[in-house]
Amino acid sequence: MARRRTFLLAGAAAAGALVIGWGVTPPRQRLHASAQPPAAEGATTLNGWLVITPDHQVTVLMARAEMGQGTHTGLAAILAEELDADWSQVRVAMAPIDDIYNNLATVVDGLPFHPNQEGTLKSLAGWLTAKTMREIGAMVTGGSSSIKDLWLPMREAGAHARALLVAAAAERWKVPAADITVRGGVVAHASGPQARFGDLAAAAAGQKAPRTPVLKQPQDFRLAGQPLRRIEAAGKLDGSARFGIDALPEGLLYASVVLCPTRGGQVSGVRADGARAVAGVRRTVVLPPRNGASGGVAVIADTPFHAQKGAAQVQVDWQHGPAAEFSSDGALRQLRQRLETAEGFAFHRQGDADKALGSAAKVVKADYEAPYLAHAALEPINATAQVADGRCTLWLSTQVPDLVRSAVAKALAIDESAVEVHQLLLGGGFGRRLEVDYAVQAALVAQAADGAPVQTIWSRAQDIQHDFYRPACVARFQAGLDDQQRLVAWHNISVGQAIVPQVMDRVFGLPGGGPDKTASEGAFDQPYEWPHAYIAHETVEFPWPVGFWRSVGHSHQAFFKECFLDEVALAAGQDPVAFRAALLKQHPRHLAVLKLAADKAGWGQPLAPTADGRPRARGVALHQSFGSVVAQVAEVSVGADKAIRVHRVVCAVDCGYPVNPNLIAQQMEGAVVFGLSAALWGEVRIERGQVQQSNYHDVPLLRMADCPVVETHIVPSTGHPEGVGEPGVPPIAPAVANALAALTGQRLRRLPLQLA
Secondary structure, three states, X not given: OHHHHHHHHOOHXXXXXXXXXXXXOOOOOOOOXXXXXXXXXXXXXXXXXXXXXXXXXXXXXXXXXXXXXXXXXXXXXXXHHHHOOOHHHEEEEEOOOOHHHOOOHHHHHOOOOOOOOOOHHHHHHHHHXXXXXXXXXXXXXXXXXXXXXXXXXXXXXXXXXXXXXXXXXXXXXXXXXXXXXXXOOEEEXXXXXXXXXXHHHHHHOOOOOXXXXXXXXXXXXXXXXXXXXXXXXXXXXXXXXXXXXXXXXXXXXXXXXEEOOXXXXXXXXXXXXXXXXXXXXXXXXXXXXXXXXXXXXXXXXXXXXXXXXXXXXXXXXXXXXXXXXXXXXXHHHHHHHHHHHOOXXXXXXXXXXXXXXXXXXXXXXXXXXXXXXXXXXXXOOEEEXXXXXXXXXXXXXXXXXXXXXXXXXXXXXXXXXXXXXXXXXXXXXXXXXXXOHHHHHHHHHHHOOOOOOEXXXXXXXXXXXXXXXXXXXXXXXXXXXXXXXXXXXXXXXXEEOOOHHHHHHHHHOOOOOOOOHHHHOOOOOXXXXXXXXXXXXXEOOOOOOEOOOOOOOHHHHXXXXXXXXXXXXXXXXXXXXXXXXXXXXXXXXXXXXXXXXXXXXXXXXXXXXXXXXXXXXXXXXEEEEOOEXXXXXXXXXXXXXXXXXXXXXXXXXXXXXXXXXXXXXXHHHHHHHHHHHHHHHOXXXXXXXXXXXXXXXXXOOOOHHHOOEEEEEEOOOOOOOOOOOOOOOOOHHHHHHHHHHHHHOOOOOEOOOOOO
């Protein structure tokens, strides 16, 4: 399975083109699973997405992880809308692993095409990639794609089940199906008879549904588009919600790990007598550096306390590996040196940028930098595993349950069918739990526990120091203005590590091929109408693990691009909003978002000082990512100690059809807090292959007292839903930096933002 998925990611679209007969047919159905999803006794499964119980509850099967982004609420509402269910009777449960639940959208969106590019090549690549993902893809939660990918399958699942219920009622009551209505979980006929879903479910399972379910028009929606309360909120409030770290199978033991302090190193010798002498310690296990993890030693004990106490007594000799001479300062020096000669892979060309720069009346130049970043989710890395009788059972938080299953099966040398994955809520993911290292490690620990389940827990410091980091990156910009101060040329080259080849190696054991779009996304795929443009990225390889961090390349490329655009506007003597608007004449959607944010923020109007009399200034940024367009205006002041304070952020977003306005506002607020924490303090410093930070005291999160007021304004739309979880992150750093430049005259070109 792993090798088949790798085939897709390494270029399945091109290979699929050879299979002409297969390629011209539509992707296979995503309604019925290859095996009937499990259901409680007496319950009825009507398709691969929902189960109805005799007491009329509708359980929606979730193929995507819930990590605080509201995916479960949004997806359940979409299905319940077409089913015409009673929202108070809707529940959710995790779906089993099956190909119908594969994520098609995230890989299609990862193809390296500019959003403005149209034509046969792009259409064919997207079509074939979607078809291939349906067959051999993965159940990935990532790329802000959950609602986007499952918008149609969830609607069809609801409409399909509704048609079955109606058919069952029509047969029972001997009336035409067309005369039957469904609303709020009640199936009724005008002549009087009515029934609830649980009364009809068993009979409905034997009915024949229309081949193509009839879907509602958006103007007829009653649930989708409404600000519904989060479906998992009650469980989080009363403590019944189960996260990965809450798994408590009978007979549970606990393991603490001692990991090589140098990232990627391994054990060369161990002395564990001191650990085994600690009361409650069962045994120690040497862990190899599999799937990108650092090697180490695990101590299994009766309680977490005894496991930690035993781990403190372990003495290890380390083989530090190739990262032993690596430092973040040295990496940035090498990136800057490479920037001097870099040409890179051109992700976007328009006209002749070099020629246009050569004839420009004025040329603006600047270099930008961004550091390595850790994910630092609130729930530290953990997983619970039991290995017994040739089988492995896992309880964990993951964004890739099927990839976990494949990796664990390979590590234990058993068949994938012998691995059972119980997917629990995530206490934050941000891309870290797209990796499989911690699951494989937990399985190897459990393999040594004589059949007992073991929960392996990392400390906060281990989580931060053994992450897969957002790559450091540098970029050089040149822009040309004509004698009327109009932008005529845009030239941008960035240099940094590529993520996808590393992921391909550590997850699948195979090299990745082709350009990595994530390295340049946020730079090349933007709507601005540059008459001449050259945008490229040059990949540099370091012995340092990098991974997908919330909004990936957009997280730093947006900072580079939007800050430099402000610099060019200043050089042209133009207002930053007006300057951007002039570059969006053929992009009304983006222009509307920009104007909405500016209007709601009072752009151009005087801004009152702070309560203690300090001046404030506004900064703006506009960015497209994951199909959505977000503009943010930040109001900023600077304290006597040069501390940066963000008072208010006005956010405008066009994310297509707004499935749940509450969730959209919450995600914009969370993105601002997440992105602002990184913008003000986020940085991972590395010396001799060892991360110097260890906890939230040196990887700070924005505190409540420092949080700005965040106002979210949603552009009405009937378009296909687009991403929400990540698009609010990229604009906040440039909006703040642009405000600081307006306020202080200092142009900060490196993250995190620190005033001189």
